Amino acid sequence: MKKTLRILLLGLxxxxxxSLTSCKDDLIDIxxxxxxxHDALNGARDGFIEQLKEEGFVEGENIRxxxxxxxxxxxxxxxxxxxxxxxxxxxxxxxxxxxxxxxSAVSDAEKETPVLYSAVTxxxxxxxxxxxxxHGNIVGTSDAGPTSKNIALFKEFAGITKIGILYNQxxxxxxxxxxxxxxxxxxxxxxxxxxxxxxxxxxxxxxxxMIGEGxxxxxxxxxxxxxxxxxxxxxxxxxxxxxxxxADKASTDKGGTxxxxxxxxxxxxxxxxxxxxxxxxEKISSITCSLSDSFPLEINEEFFTKTGxxxxxxxxKDKKI
Amino acid sequence: MNWSAVLQFIFTDxxxxxxxxxxxxxxxxxxxxxxxxxxxxxxxxxxxxxIVSLSLINAGVPAFxxxxxxxxxxxxxxxxxxxxHVYLKINPLLASIIVMIALYTPNVIISKGNVTLLEGxxxxxxxxxxxxxxxxxxxxxxxxLFVLVFFVAVYWFFGTELGLSIRASGKNDSxxxxxxxxxxxxxxxxxxxxxxxxxxAGALYxxxxxxxxxxxxxxxxxxxLAIIFLGEVIFSSKSFKLSLLSLAIGGLIxxxxxxxxIEIPSFNTNYLNLTKAVFMTLVISIYELKKKLATHNNExxxxxxxxxxxxxxx
Amino acid sequence: MIELKNIDKDFITGDKEINxxxxxxxxxxxxxxxxxxIGSNGSGKSTLLNTIAGSLKPxxxxxxxxxxxxxxxxxxxxxxxxxxxxxxxxxxxIGDISIEENLAIALRRGEKRTLRWALKKENLKRYQEHLSxxxxxxxGRMKEKMSSLSGGQRQAVTLLMATLKKPKLLLLxxxxxALDPKTSIKILQLTDTLIKENSLTAxxxxxxxxxxxxxxxxxxxxxxxxxxxxxxxxxxxxxxVEDLYKKFDEDLNTESAKQ
Numbered sequence: 020m021k022k023t024l025r026i027l028l029l030g031l032x033x034x035x036x037x038s039l040t041s042c043k044d045d046l047i048d049i050x051x052x053x054x055x056x057h058d059a060l061n062g063a064r065d066g067f068i069e070q071l072k073e074e075g076f077v078e079g080e081n082i083r084x085x086x087x088x089x090x091x092x093x094x095x096x097x098x099x100x101x102x103x104x105x106x107x108x109x110x111x112x113x114x115x116x117x118x119x120x121x122x123s124a125v126s127d128a129e130k131e132t133p134v135l136y137s138a139v140t141x142x143x144x145x146x147x148x149x150x151x152x153x154h155g156n157i158v159g160t161s162d163a164g165p166t167s168k169n170i171a172l173f174k175e176f177a178g179i180t181k182i183g184i185l186y187n188q189x190x191x192x193x194x195x196x197x198x199x200x201x202x203x204x205x206x207x208x209x210x211x212x213x214x215x216x217x218x219x220x221x222x223x224x225x226x227x228x229m230i231g232e233g234x235x236x237x238x239x240x241x242x243x244x245x246x247x248x249x250x251x252x253x254x255x256x257x258x259x260x261x262x263x264x265x266a267d268k269a270s271t272d273k274g275g276t277x278x279x280x281x282x283x284x285x286x287x288x289x290x291x292x293x294x295x296x297x298x299x300x301e302k303i304s305s306i307t308c309s310l311s312d313s314f315p316l317e318i319n320e321e322f323f324t325k326t327g328x329x330x331x332x333x334x335x336k337d338k339k340i
Numbered sequence: 341m342n343w344s345a346v347l348q349f350i351f352t353d354x355x356x357x358x359x360x361x362x363x364x365x366x367x368x369x370x371x372x373x374x375x376x377x378x379x380x381x382x383x384x385x386x387x388x389x390x391i392v393s394l395s396l397i398n399a400g401v402p403a404f405x406x407x408x409x410x411x412x413x414x415x416x417x418x419x420x421x422x423x424x425h426v427y428l429k430i431n432p433l434l435a436s437i438i439v440m441i442a443l444y445t446p447n448v449i450i451s452k453g454n455v456t457l458l459e460g461x462x463x464x465x466x467x468x469x470x471x472x473x474x475x476x477x478x479x480x481x482x483x484x485l486f487v488l489v490f491f492v493a494v495y496w497f498f499g500t501e502l503g504l505s506i507r508a509s510g511k512n513d514s515x516x517x518x519x520x521x522x523x524x525x526x527x528x529x530x531x532x533x534x535x536x537x538x539x540x541a542g543a544l545y546x547x548x549x550x551x552x553x554x555x556x557x558x559x560x561x562x563x564x565l566a567i568i569f570l571g572e573v574i575f576s577s578k579s580f581k582l583s584l585l586s587l588a589i590g591g592l593i594x595x596x597x598x599x600x601x602i603e604i605p606s607f608n609t610n611y612l613n614l615t616k617a618v619f620m621t622l623v624i625s626i627y628e629l630k631k632k633l634a635t636h637n638n639e640x641x642x643x644x645x646x647x648x649x650x651x652x653x654x
Numbered sequence: 655m656i657e658l659k660n661i662d663k664d665f666i667t668g669d670k671e672i673n674x675x676x677x678x679x680x681x682x683x684x685x686x687x688x689x690x691x692i693g694s695n696g697s698g699k700s701t702l703l704n705t706i707a708g709s710l711k712p713x714x715x716x717x718x719x720x721x722x723x724x725x726x727x728x729x730x731x732x733x734x735x736x737x738x739x740x741x742x743x744x745x746x747x748i749g750d751i752s753i754e755e756n757l758a759i760a761l762r763r764g765e766k767r768t769l770r771w772a773l774k775k776e777n778l779k780r781y782q783e784h785l786s787x788x789x790x791x792x793x794g795r796m797k798e799k800m801s802s803l804s805g806g807q808r809q810a811v812t813l814l815m816a817t818l819k820k821p822k823l824l825l826l827x828x829x830x831x832a833l834d835p836k837t838s839i840k841i842l843q844l845t846d847t848l849i850k851e852n853s854l855t856a857x858x859x860x861x862x863x864x865x866x867x868x869x870x871x872x873x874x875x876x877x878x879x880x881x882x883x884x885x886x887x888x889x890x891x892x893x894x895v896e897d898l899y900k901k902f903d904e905d906l907n908t909e910s911a912k913q
Contacts, residue, residue: 048342087602090613093387093556094357094563095598097549101353102602106345119456119551127475146456146551188444189554191453217444217555501758501767508759511748518707518746519815520733520764 046083050103053113058269059283063137066287074295100124111135137290140192151308162281164266170203173236175331181210182236183229187244188215196240239265249273260326276322279314354595359483362591367537368564374510377432384443387557389539390546394455403464414539422531426524447554456551463547656683661715677879690866693876708732734764737816739829746812749801757781760815806837826858863895
């Protein structure tokens with residue numbers, strides 16, 4: 020065993036000495052990290068890459084993109100962040116934990132690598148940046164959605180007085196949105212049932228419990244955990260005619276009813292625009308972190324067809340084409 | 341491929357992750373190998389310690405003190421974990437699951453989803469960095485120090501009369517009792533130490549990553565067990581000393597392998613978890629195979645490792 | 655002196671039925687007694703041993719060691735007074751750790767275990783001496799794991815462990831039953847020697863009626879939870895195995911006639 024170890028170590032040393040002579044090519048390394056794979060985060064990633072391409076930064080030609088997804092494993096996420104911090108010229112973190120991991124890894128590597136972020140609902144509250152103008156080497160887009168506008172949607176439907184909220188208690192984005200949701204419910208006179216979970220295997224029972232308590236509507240914030248499970252909940256929601264307002268487009272399409280959604284692809288593109296400005300030489304400090312400002316009303320026709328409920332007229336005119 | 345960056349990554353990430361998870365493995369070793377229970381509470385305890393430690397530092401507590409407090413709280417959790425089994429007669433695995441679920445709540449409440457080290461506050465690594473001015477060196481020095489101190493401490497402790505009695509209780513409860521050992525007390529003490537070590541690792545990890553999410557511990561016990569088995573496959577547990585050493589080295593090798601996998605250029609990380617599962621299955625089967633072969637005469641029936649060794653020598 | 659006073663031990667079986675395993679059993683064991691205990695399966699021999707050792711609590715009655723009532727003490731609390739050798743060689747030792755570690759555990763039986771180093775050099779010398787006296791070549795293998803020893807060797811070491819710290823009572827629960835005949839004889843001779851050399855008080859359960867007659871200074875017969883005979887050394891010398899069988903039958907007939 021000792022001998023095999025020695026041979027392995029020798030091999031690695033050889034490789035590392037070879038590396039001293041290996042050259043760094045002219046491609047700009049861009050590292051992308053997301054906490055897990057699902058539509059919203061993928062949308063942001065693809066929008067980002069698309070935007071870069073449109074502005075002349077193409078994979079293989081002048082940039083090299085490394086895509087990484089940690090699949091929910093924190094330790095792996097941190098290792099991936101370290102890897103990207105060591106080898107990238109610019110990094111992009113999609114989700115709060117990925118952005119934080121990259122920020123930490125870059126500062127530990129004592130570098131000033133630009134850290135872009137997206138799909139972080141409250142970057143200031145999460146400790147990512149100090150303010151939208153004072154943000155060091157970090158800049159990006161927040162997916163804070165129009166929660167109060169979304170909750171107001173419930174009022175358009177007759178007979179909804181009690182709604183539930185399904186979210187991951189361990190996700191800071193969701194905690195923020197839950198607070199907003201509670202406030203909106205208080206303002207509008209709706210009762211809110213808290214269906215917070217900590218693992219995907221709790222989602223179904225949480226929903227059943229809330230239905231048992233008599234909710235007629237459900238709010239799904241932008242939440243990585245719930246987003247991955249929307250498809251599985253569709254049947255139950257339709258069966259029980261629960262009007263489900265989702266804050267992100269993909270969730271609405273997969274199993275929700277409607278919602279003013281954050282368009283993640285658009286967010287990704289906005290972040291991509293920031294990246295391009297940086298790659299072209301602009302100072303990060305001159306870029307302002309932005310919030311999403313366009314919230315198209317996304318409607319899932321299937322829900323209405325299958326439940327027999329009808330889309331309120333007041334909303335029909337807002338309908339996204 | 342940019343080899344220098346790759347190697348720089350692997351040789352800075354694997355040791356730091358490896359050393360921290362070696363401490364996790366040490367804690368899991370105590371509960372799994374010595375007390376014979378898979379302590380599921382580790383998945384919540386690891387983030388709990390990290391979250392507590394970071395929150396305390398943010399509140400102004402010095403980094404080292406926050407470490408001590410996090411470990412102390414972890415030991416209390418260990419006591420509760422053991423007490424559920426010893427006094428309420430709950431099956432030990434179930435008891436650990438109850439503790440795991442119970443810790444979700446404080447994790448979420450204290451962290452509000454995610455804790456981040458505030459600007460201007462120092463982790464224990466940052467404080468040491470003021471001496472070395474090289475973050476990687478600071479991390480390595482501090483972690484090597486912790487690993488050395490605690491591994492030696494554990495080795496020494498289990499060589500004392502008290503420590504030996506804990507090992508005895510775990511291996512043969514009746515024999516231990518027949519020799520005057522209060523096996524309830526030894527179980528509790530063992531669990532306190534085990535959870536204390538996991539908390540130490542969690543607090544160090546939180547301070548090292550400067551952020552921790554409430555569900556950031558999922559899969560920790562699996563990593564701990566994987567390191568234990570990996571260590572046994574490579575070193576075989578001929579003595580207690582060797583078993584402990586195998587944990588430290590196993591941790592390093594585990595992370596070396598994970599980091600190599602992460603670096604594979606076209607590797608679709610969707611398959612990372614599947615790869616981990618396959619890898620673990622391989623490791624454990626080799627371990628079981630080794631055990632089987634070890635019962636035969638080594639000369640006539642050399643183990644896989646033995647044959648490999650001979651092939652290399654020849 | 656060890657006394658058992660009016661011991662009843664009942665077990666509740668399945669449907670609220672009570673199995674009276676020990677019935678109003680009283681016994682006085684004098685210092686220096688080497689008692690062989692025989693009885694058919696289910697007569698309550700092991701239950702009796704476990705009650706003395708504290709692994710079982712009697713339903714009624716007291717267990718007294720040198721005028722101290724230990725009935726309420728748990729087994730590990732009483733362990734300082736008692737040395738035990740079990741039928742299964744794997745039971746009395748720990749296979750996964752070394753011989754010397756096993757001996758170290760036995761040395762502190764009944765004593766407070768502190769942070770003192772368990773394998774002190776002075777003690778290791780002692781272990782070596784004791785192990786050599788077994789004449790099994792084990793003194794050179796102290797660091798080996800116990801599991802590398804044969805069943806007979808393990809029982810020999812268990813005997814050693816049970817007597818390392820002199821017990822007030824040595825309990826032997828059919829400790830040669832799992833061994834082959836040749837090893838069995840060796841272990842019994844070793845038992846006899848240890849008891850004589852250390853002037854121990856011992857209670858040995860055996861299935862082998864010949865051995866029961868051969869060893870010890872007192873023979874007790876147990877049947878259906880009652881002591882039906884208690885023979886002294888002189889009485890034993892005149893008994894044969896057939897006599898013992900007859901006694902068992904006689905008692906059975908008397909009992910069934912009663913009902």
